[in-house]
Amino acid sequence: MSAYPTEVNRMRIVEIKAVKDENLNVKTIFFEDDLCSSAEAGQFVMVWIPGVDEIPLTLSSIGSRSKDGLSSVTVAEVGEATRALRGMEAGELIGVRGPFGNHFETVSRGGRALVVGGGIGMASLMPLIERLVENDVETTVLFGVKSRSNLLFMERLGELSAQGRIRLLVTTEDGTYGAEGLVTEAAEKVLSSGRFDVVYSCGPEAMMYKIFGLAEKLGIPVQLSLERIIRCAIGICGSCVVGPYRVCRDGPIFTSDRLRVIRDFGRFRRDFNGRKTPI
Amino acid sequence: MRSQPSNPLETEVAGLRLRNPTMLASGILGTTSDILRRAAQSGAGAVVTKSVGPKPREGYPNPTVVEVGCGLLNAVGLPNPGIQAFAEEIRDLGDLEVPLIVSVYGFSPEEYAEVAEAAVEAGADAVELNLSCPHVKGAGADVGSRPELVSEIVERVKGVVDKPVFAKLTPNVSDIVGLAEAAVEAGADALTAINTLRAMAIDVETARPILSNRIGGLSGPAIKPVAVRCVYELHRELDVPIIGCGGVTSWRDAVEFMLAGASAVQVGTAVALKGLNIFRLITEGVKSYLERKGYGSVREIVGLSHRG
Ligand SMILES: Cc1cc2nc3c(=O)[nH]c(=O)nc-3n(C[C@H](O)[C@H](O)[C@H](O)COP(=O)(O)OP(=O)(O)OC[C@H]3O[C@@H](n4cnc5c(N)ncnc54)[C@H](O)[C@@H]3O)c2cc1C
Ligand SMILES: Cc1cc2nc3c(=O)[nH]c(=O)nc-3n(C[C@H](O)[C@H](O)[C@H](O)COP(=O)(O)O)c2cc1C
Ligand code: FES
Numbered sequence: 001m002s003a004y005p006t007e008v009n010r011m012r013i014v015e016i017k018a019v020k021d022e023n024l025n026v027k028t029i030f031f032e033d034d035l036c037s038s039a040e041a042g043q044f045v046m047v048w049i050p051g052v053d054e055i056p057l058t059l060s061s062i063g064s065r066s067k068d069g070l071s072s073v074t075v076a077e078v079g080e081a082t083r084a085l086r087g088m089e090a091g092e093l094i095g096v097r098g099p100f101g102n103h104f105e106t107v108s109r110g111g112r113a114l115v116v117g118g119g120i121g122m123a124s125l126m127p128l129i130e131r132l133v134e135n136d137v138e139t140t141v142l143f144g145v146k147s148r149s150n151l152l153f154m155e156r157l158g159e160l161s162a163q164g165r166i167r168l169l170v171t172t173e174d175g176t177y178g179a180e181g182l183v184t185e186a187a188e189k190v191l192s193s194g195r196f197d198v199v200y201s202c203g204p205e206a207m208m209y210k211i212f213g214l215a216e217k218l219g220i221p222v223q224l225s226l227e228r229i230i231r232c233a234i235g236i237c238g239s240c241v242v243g244p245y246r247v248c249r250d251g252p253i254f255t256s257d258r259l260r261v262i263r264d265f266g267r268f269r270r271d272f273n274g275r276k277t278p279i
Numbered sequence: 280m281r282s283q284p285s286n287p288l289e290t291e292v293a294g295l296r297l298r299n300p301t302m303l304a305s306g307i308l309g310t311t312s313d314i315l316r317r318a319a320q321s322g323a324g325a326v327v328t329k330s331v332g333p334k335p336r337e338g339y340p341n342p343t344v345v346e347v348g349c350g351l352l353n354a355v356g357l358p359n360p361g362i363q364a365f366a367e368e369i370r371d372l373g374d375l376e377v378p379l380i381v382s383v384y385g386f387s388p389e390e391y392a393e394v395a396e397a398a399v400e401a402g403a404d405a406v407e408l409n410l411s412c413p414h415v416k417g418a419g420a421d422v423g424s425r426p427e428l429v430s431e432i433v434e435r436v437k438g439v440v441d442k443p444v445f446a447k448l449t450p451n452v453s454d455i456v457g458l459a460e461a462a463v464e465a466g467a468d469a470l471t472a473i474n475t476l477r478a479m480a481i482d483v484e485t486a487r488p489i490l491s492n493r494i495g496g497l498s499g500p501a502i503k504p505v506a507v508r509c510v511y512e513l514h515r516e517l518d519v520p521i522i523g524c525g526g527v528t529s530w531r532d533a534v535e536f537m538l539a540g541a542s543a544v545q546v547g548t549a550v551a552l553k554g555l556n557i558f559r560l561i562t563e564g565v566k567s568y569l570e571r572k573g574y575g576s577v578r579e580i581v582g583l584s585h586r587g
Contacts, residue, residue: 006552009346013484046341050485054341093485097346232344234551237355238310238329244317246308263313272337274310274329275360 011095022152028074036071037063040103041127048095053081056230058124076120104128111197112138118203140167144183148176184210209266293443293468295378297324299562304547305382312371322558330382330409335361340491350499354492362397369401378404392435399440407445411474423449426461433465447471469520472509499548514540530564538584
């Protein structure tokens with residue numbers, strides 16, 4: 001009867017099965033949930049930290065595709081809710097609704113993909129990378145962080161790289177790991193020296209805006225994951241709008257044709273009260 | 280005598296001509312000019328903005344919207360950028376293809392008037408007074424549950440705007456007709472019925488209320504029978520256009536509201552259920568109904584269930 005499955009929006013209370021510190025500021029939280037198990041790469045969930053807040057987090061692993069059948073979110077501490085969540089341990093309860101939104105579309109077998117992640121943005125790209133590799137897409141991953149201590153998912157990425165299933169390039173702003181500089185500089189070089197069918201990216205919007213500009217010049221389609229304030233997550237409250245689209249329902253993944261019509265992209269976002277604030 | 284409109288769906292509410300009797304309800308997506316334009320392009324006959332007040336307001340922390348199976352529970356807390364910033368969005372919609380109705384709230388009759396005046400100045404075709412604003416100074420209840428306050432607000436607003444004024448009523452009262460009479464006597468040009476019903480959800484595993492505000496408003500299919508009853512009573516007792524709202528999810532629901540006495544309907548929660556295409560789905564269904572039943576215009580069915 002309905003295009004919008006109310007089942008997905010029902011809040012499930014799940015127990016945290018395991019946690020993993022990715023670095024000093026980032027933690028992955030594993031849980032079991034049937035609906036999340038069948039999610040697609042790039043989709044997000046609303047995580048309720050009882051008594052604190054409810055926040056959007058991308059699935060950093062998807063149960064049906066992980067060895068232990070667990071799904072996960074990976075959270076970077078930036079404020080009250082993320083601090084509370086990062087402090088939680090196995091056995092504690094959280095609420096989960098979702099998965100919500102659209103997802104990354106993988107290119108066809110034999111295609112060539114460039115994946116550009118900035119910091120915690122890598123969380124939403126991990127399931128995508130694993131999917132691309134499964135589909136025999138020739139995948140180059142650029143991962144930029146401030147400093148060596150901000151790296152995350154290096155086991156998962158390192159393994160794929162060691163097996164020769166992805167080409168991995170890491171950049172740090174201070175040169176403490178990989179190449180010194182910004183990931184956008186690395187992207188510019190890689191894009192000019194190779195042919196790509198698609199560019200995927202998730203990270204700070206200023207970074208993605210730059211990546212979009214580079215790809216546009218070369219005529220390569222992009223799929224970027226945008227962030228805005230999420231309240232309802234089901235496309236009715238209007239807090240997440242960018243141009244004529246809703247991040248929670250039409251996004252969070254945006255393709256080049258849509259990005260071209262979003263006047264706000266790379267320029268401003270809406271605050272909790274709906275006022276424009278510069279990116 | 281005016282001639283029969285050639286478009287059977289075309290109707291009129293308090294002087295506003297609508298190409299069809301569906302409207303986007305307040306608080307549903309109406310936060311920016313771009314998204315309001317998209318709602319219009321998706322087929323709505325008119326669009327109502329998110330409620331705007333005199334000053335910026337952040338609203339409540341999440342969770343603000345909770346699924347309760349038969350509908351949604353929300354306590355978003357009226358986040359809005361304040362009328363001064365929002366006027367920019369209104370001005371941006373000068374060329375909108377359908378009437379733009381700006382929803383207005385305040386914490387006093389003066390504030391309602393101030394916001395309504397600025398909204399009309401910026402280009403609103405009508406204003407809808409959200410009379411379910413919580414925490415009015417002095418009173419614990421909603422503004423809109425006190426007839427004397429409703430009357431004062433409507434009067435003040437009518438005194439400063441020359442566009443139609445809709446009073447949106449709360450169902451959280453024992454006598455909605457009394458409330459409506461106060462609004463109409465003070466000059467309201469139309470009534471919107473209803474806003475959400477006060478409700479709550481508690482999670483049993485953590486033993487906590489889910490909404491950060493604890494109590495919120497119920498919308499969606501669960502409240503439709505209450506809303507239909509309200510519209511029916513209002514149509515029976517008063518001679519003023521009514522806009523039905525509450526749980527409209529299909530053309531059948533829209534027709535039911537019109538038979539009860541609504542000239543048009545607003546759609547909220549169903550935008551989540553069926554997407555923005557809901558306006559087309561409803562209007563196409565209503566059109567087939569009119570053809571099947573042999574009516575030339577949607578206006579012929581307004582209040583039809585009241586006949587002897
Ligand atoms: C679709 C989507 C996916 C995301 N995925 C991840 C992820 O996988 N890992 C991760 O660490 N972070 C992710 N985020 C960002 C994360 O939601 C915010 O960092 C978090 O909500 C901050 O909450 P806080 O209370 O700790 O911080 P606060 O101090 O409350 O806010 C800090 C900043 O976080 C952002 N923020 C706060 N609340 C929200 C909200 N309800 N919706 C959106 N942004 C908000 C705002 O920009 C705010 O200025 C995602 C955001 C979106 C929109
Ligand atoms: C998330 C949400 C936000 C709302 N915000 C407002 C608002 O700002 N002003 C208002 O008058 N009504 C608001 N409402 C109430 C709706 O306009 C409508 O009266 C109510 O939801 C019943 O209609 P429905 O069942 O079609 O949703 C809101 C409803 C929801 C679900
Ligand atoms: S978060 Fe409510 S519309 Fe997207």
